[in-house]
Each structure stands twice: as structure tokens, then as C-alpha cells.
Amino acid sequence: MRSKGVSKIRASVLAVAAALGGFAGSPAWGADAAGNYEVAALQPGDAAVKSWAADDFSFNLSGYARGWVSVNLEDQPELKAIGEKSKGKLSMVRGSLLLDADAKTGAVKWKAIGRVDREYKTDYLKDLERLRETNGTDQGGHANSILDNYNRGEIREFWAEIPLGERVTVKAGKQQLVWGESDFFHAMDLVHGYDLSWRLFFEGENEEWRKPLTLISTKIRVPEADGMLAAYIRPGVDRCQDIGNTYDIQGGRWFFQPYRGFDLTAVTDKDCDHPSGDYRDVTGGVRWSGEAFGLNYSLAWLTTFSADPVANSAFRPYKKAPEGAVFDRIHPQIDVYGMTVSGYSSTLDAVLSAEMAYTKDQPYNIGTGAFLDPVVPGNVGIGLGGVKLKDTLTTMLRIDKDLDLQGIFGTSRPSFSSIQLFDTQVLNFKESDDLVRLFAYGTPLTEHNTILTAFTTLNYRNDTINPGFAIGFDLSHGGGFAIPSLSLTLNDEWLARIEADIFWSGNRSNKVAFSGQRSQLFGYFDNASQLVFRLTRQF
Numbered sequence: 001m002r003s004k005g006v007s008k009i010r011a012s013v014l015a016v017a018a019a020l021g022g023f024a025g026s027p028a029w030g031a032d033a034a035g036n037y038e039v040a041a042l043q044p045g046d047a048a049v050k051s052w053a054a055d056d057f058s059f060n061l062s063g064y065a066r067g068w069v070s071v072n073l074e075d076q077p078e079l080k081a082i083g084e085k086s087k088g089k090l091s092m093v094r095g096s097l098l099l100d101a102d103a104k105t106g107a108v109k110w111k112a113i114g115r116v117d118r119e120y121k122t123d124y125l126k127d128l129e130r131l132r133e134t135n136g137t138d139q140g141g142h143a144n145s146i147l148d149n150y151n152r153g154e155i156r157e158f159w160a161e162i163p164l165g166e167r168v169t170v171k172a173g174k175q176q177l178v179w180g181e182s183d184f185f186h187a188m189d190l191v192h193g194y195d196l197s198w199r200l201f202f203e204g205e206n207e208e209w210r211k212p213l214t215l216i217s218t219k220i221r222v223p224e225a226d227g228m229l230a231a232y233i234r235p236g237v238d239r240c241q242d243i244g245n246t247y248d249i250q251g252g253r254w255f256f257q258p259y260r261g262f263d264l265t266a267v268t269d270k271d272c273d274h275p276s277g278d279y280r281d282v283t284g285g286v287r288w289s290g291e292a293f294g295l296n297y298s299l300a301w302l303t304t305f306s307a308d309p310v311a312n313s314a315f316r317p318y319k320k321a322p323e324g325a326v327f328d329r330i331h332p333q334i335d336v337y338g339m340t341v342s343g344y345s346s347t348l349d350a351v352l353s354a355e356m357a358y359t360k361d362q363p364y365n366i367g368t369g370a371f372l373d374p375v376v377p378g379n380v381g382i383g384l385g386g387v388k389l390k391d392t393l394t395t396m397l398r399i400d401k402d403l404d405l406q407g408i409f410g411t412s413r414p415s416f417s418s419i420q421l422f423d424t425q426v427l428n429f430k431e432s433d434d435l436v437r438l439f440a441y442g443t444p445l446t447e448h449n450t451i452l453t454a455f456t457t458l459n460y461r462n463d464t465i466n467p468g469f470a471i472g473f474d475l476s477h478g479g480g481f482a483i484p485s486l487s488l489t490l491n492d493e494w495l496a497r498i499e500a501d502i503f504w505s506g507n508r509s510n511k512v513a514f515s516g517q518r519s520q521l522f523g524y525f526d527n528a529s530q531l532v533f534r535l536t537r538q539f
Contacts, residue, residue, distance in 0.1 A: 131261030227290025240272035256524035316386035350401035370516035383439030442516025478506025479522025
């Protein structure tokens with residue numbers, strides 16, 4: 001009941017924070033009229049490649065070339081301080097090329113996905129680069145070009161899937177594993193981290209931003225119980241940068257206010273060898289999904305790395321001294337136990353879904369207030385006072401419904417709409433723990449952090465013209481976002497989209513770095529509203 005198009009829409013709903021490779025060349029191959037690539041027919045005399053001529057061999061190549069342009073809609077205080085304007089300037093000019101190759105040799109399926117991303121250094125990015133020089137965080141060989149934040153080139157996936165009998169399949173290699181029901185606030189979808197360095201809002205798919213890992217995964221179908229058992233093991237051969245979420249901490253366009261133009265890597269390192277989170281440690285998980293009483297459900301356990309980093313402070317070291325001048329970013333291991341359930345309600349004519357995840361020993365930083373406490377000497381704020389582990393409970397409730405707006409707006413079919421409520425609760429919460437929500441801010445963590453989102457999409461001319469609107473509110477601290485958008489299918493090859501990402505902070509945004517001023521989720525995005533254009537050529 002959840003189409004790929006629905007997943008795209010959900011991924012655009014929120015913030016607060018993902019595909020390439022290919023091969024071609026051995027046997028001869030070409031494209032058919034639909035643009036699919038297949039191995040060319042072999043001639044009888046082609047003895048050297050006869051082994052490729054089996055009936056059960058196939059090869060397909062697809063992909064896209066994509067471009068983005070974004071424009072700032074507001075002036076930003078960091079650049080105002082050096083006499084530069086932000087409003088109206090291009091914040092992003094980006095291009096990507098993705099190749100997706102599929103092959104089948106006998107019963108074995110193969111996949112290779114590669115992507116190359118490149119950006120143009122706009123005047124706005126040059127301003128941020130100069131600001132890094134002004135504040136002294138572009139020295140010592142750190143990020144010589146701000147484009148180091150954004151340029152990429154990698155093999156995204158490379159795996160083989162082998163059936164073992166009629167019920168079991170095993171997939172080995174670099175891959176993506178999706179567990180859970182929610183698309184942006186990831187309660188159970190924690191196998192992978194996400195690369196959020198070049199974007200935090202605007203439309204796309206989680207598959208583009210999820211950081212694939214080298215896994216051995218399996219699925220075991222159990223029809224007698226109307227279910228399937230899935231499991232994976234991560235042997236610990238990935239790179240350090242593959243672990244946890246990646247944010248734009250090098251002073252770029254998506255660093256949280258008021259830290260744009262401040263290269264945090266000048267005073268911190270990422271420690272992947274920390275005793276609480278060594279990237280070479282083996283991790284894994286097990287998930288059962290099935291149907292019962294007309295409901296779809298799942299139960300899961302996994303041990304993984306905390307998605308968001310915490311600071312191992314030089315002032316209050318956690319288990320080992322950091323190597324960075326001020327702190328190291330670490331991703332301690334956590335255990336997550338979760339469940340999902342969804343089903344159709346004939347009374348509401350809607351699909352109702354729920355997801356719940358209990359996290360054991362979620363790490364948080366300690367130390368609210370400014371960097372150095374002017375009242376109590378020796379107290380360290382902005383999250384640099386140590387690390388404390390707390391259990392958390394994350395809950396998601398959602399209702400998906402097709403609204404009949406044809407008579408009102410003249411749409412060609414009912415409009416898919418969704419309302420979603422997300423809540424993260426810190427269990428055994430104590431104000432005396434002095435926990436902060438995010439290091440580099442002195443904002444106290446609250447017991448509940450609750451977000452309400454909603455969106456709808458209208459469909460015209462057989463889904464070739466699709467206006468949409470998404471909105472969200474931070475019910476705990478104020479602030480929110482609105483995203484009006486328009487998606488166009490120009491023909492079978494060309495797709496276009498334009499959207500505005502509009503934020504308001506509810507007066508919870510910092511104005512001065514390291515000051516300990518109050519700043520909650522949408523305060524991070526204050527003055528970051530933008531207009532985004534995207535054009536895709538599929539092949």
C-alpha cells in the first residue's frame with residue numbers, strides 16, 4: 001500500500017536529518033526501445049563467450065543525470081556580520097550522475113550502483129569560505145575548499161543475492177537495509193547512518209542519502225506463519241566515514257545557525273576507535289514481519305551505532321582522552337528493540353500505522369549554558385561536560401488517506417494525504433542530569449520532543465502535474481516548516497520539481513556561537529529558507 005511515489009513525498013516532509021556504480025563492457029550490449037540495456041544476441045561462432053549465452057543470463061543498466069539549483073530566501077546573520085548579504089544568492093548548483101546495473105547469472109542476482117556528485121562554488125559558498133578564514137577555522141589544512149563538503153564519488157552498492165532453496169535468500173556485499181515504517185524520523189530504520197551534509201530538507205528518497213554498509217543479510221520466508229524472518233550481520237569492514245550521520249559541520253550552507261562559516265573540524269576529530277563505538281566491531285540484528293488479524297506487524301532487535309554523534313570533551317573525557325583540540329565526535333553502540341503495526345480501517349477509509357522503538361543507553365552530552373560558566377568556575381557548557389547514557393522511547397503514529405478533492409480542485413484522482421506524529425521520550429528523565437539536546441548548543445534536553453507533520457499531493461493530467469504541500473510543527477518547543485511544491489513529468493525521460501522550504505523558529509534560535517542561548521530543532525534552521533529547483537534525465 002506504500003508506493004515509491006508515496007515514499008518520495010514522505011521523505012520531503014521533514015528535517016532534521018542518501019546511490020552508484022555500474023559496469024559495462026565485457027559482453028556486447030545495447031539499449032532496446034524502452035531504454036533498457038540487455039546483452040546482445042550471440043552469434044553461433046562466438047565460442048569465446050558462449051558461457052554468457054545461457055537463457056538465464058540478463059543484464060540491465062539504468063540511471064539518471066540530475067541537477068539542482070537552490071536560492072536563499074533570507075539574509076543570514078553570520079554573513080551580515082562581515083557585511084555580506086545572503087538573500088537572493090545561489091546556495092547550491094549541483095549535478096549528479098547515477099548508474100544502476102543489474103545482472104543475473106543463473107539463480108544469482110547482482111547489483112552495482114555508483115554515483116558521482118559535483119558542485120559549482122557559488123558566490124554564497126565563496127562568502128562562507130571567506131568567513132571561515134575570518135574566524136580562523138580554515139587553517140591547519142582543514143577543508144581547503146568548501147566544496148570538500150559536497151563533492152562525492154563512490155560505489156554505493158555492490159552485492160550478490162543467492163537463493164538457498166525455496167524459502168531462503170542470502171545477500172552479501174555493500175547494500176541498504178530498510179527496517180521500520182517512518183521515512184524521516186527514523187525510529188527503527190537505524191541500520192545505516194545518513195549523509196546529510198549537502199542537504200537537510202527538500203524532496204528526494206532516503207535511498208539517495210542512506211550510507212550503505214557491507215553486510216551479510218538473509219530473508220527466510222515462513223508461509224505457515226504468514227511471515228518472514230530477516231537478519232543481518234555487519235562484519236566491521238566498512239570505513240570510518242560510513243558510520244553514523246554526516247552533517248555539514250565544515251561551515252557550509254546546512255550547518256546549523258549560528259555556525260555557518262565555522263569549520264568545526266578545526267577543533268574536533270571523528271573518533272571511530274573509541275571503546276564505546278569502534279567501527280570495526282561486529283553489529284547485527286533480527287526482524288520478524290508478518291500478518292495477523294488483518295494487520296501487518298513486525299518485531300525487531302538490532303545493535304548499531306548511535307546515528308547522531310556526541311562529543312567526547314577534552315574537559316570531561318568519556319572513557320578515553322580525545323585527540324581533537326576541544327573534543328572528538330563519537331558514535332557509541334546502542335541496542336534498539338522495536339515493533340511496527342499497520343492496517344486498514346474501513347470506518348475511516350484510511351491506513352493506520354504505528355511504530356515504537358526502545359533504545360537502551362542512548363548517549364547524550366552534559367552541560368547546559370555557555371561554553372565557560374561565568375557563575376560557577378570550572379563548569380563547562382554547550383555539551384562539553386561529559387556523556388551520560390539514558391534509555392529512550394520513540395513513537396510514531398500515522399494516518400494515510402486518499403482525499404476526494406476532485407470536485408473541489410478538479411484533480412484527476414483522489415489525493416494521497418498523511419498526518420504523522422513523532423515523539424521521543426527520555427525515560428527516567430531528571431533535570432539534574434543537565435543533558436543538552438545537541439553539542440555546540442547549551443539548550444537543555446526536554447523529556448519529550450514531539451513533532452506533528454502533515455502533507456497532501458494533488459494529481460492532474462494523469463499524475464504528470466503534481467502540486468503538493470507539507471507542513472510541520474514542533475509541539476514541544478515551537479517553530480516549524482512549510483513546503484509548497486510542484487512536481488512535473490515532462491515525458492518518459494525528463495522530470496522536474498520546484499519547492500520552497502520555509503522555516504520559522506518560534507524565537508528558539510541562537511544569535512551568538514557558543515553562547516548557550518536557547519535553540520531547539522527549528523531554531524537550527526532559522527534564516528535558512530530557500531527555493532529549490534531540480535531537473536532529472538532518466539535513462
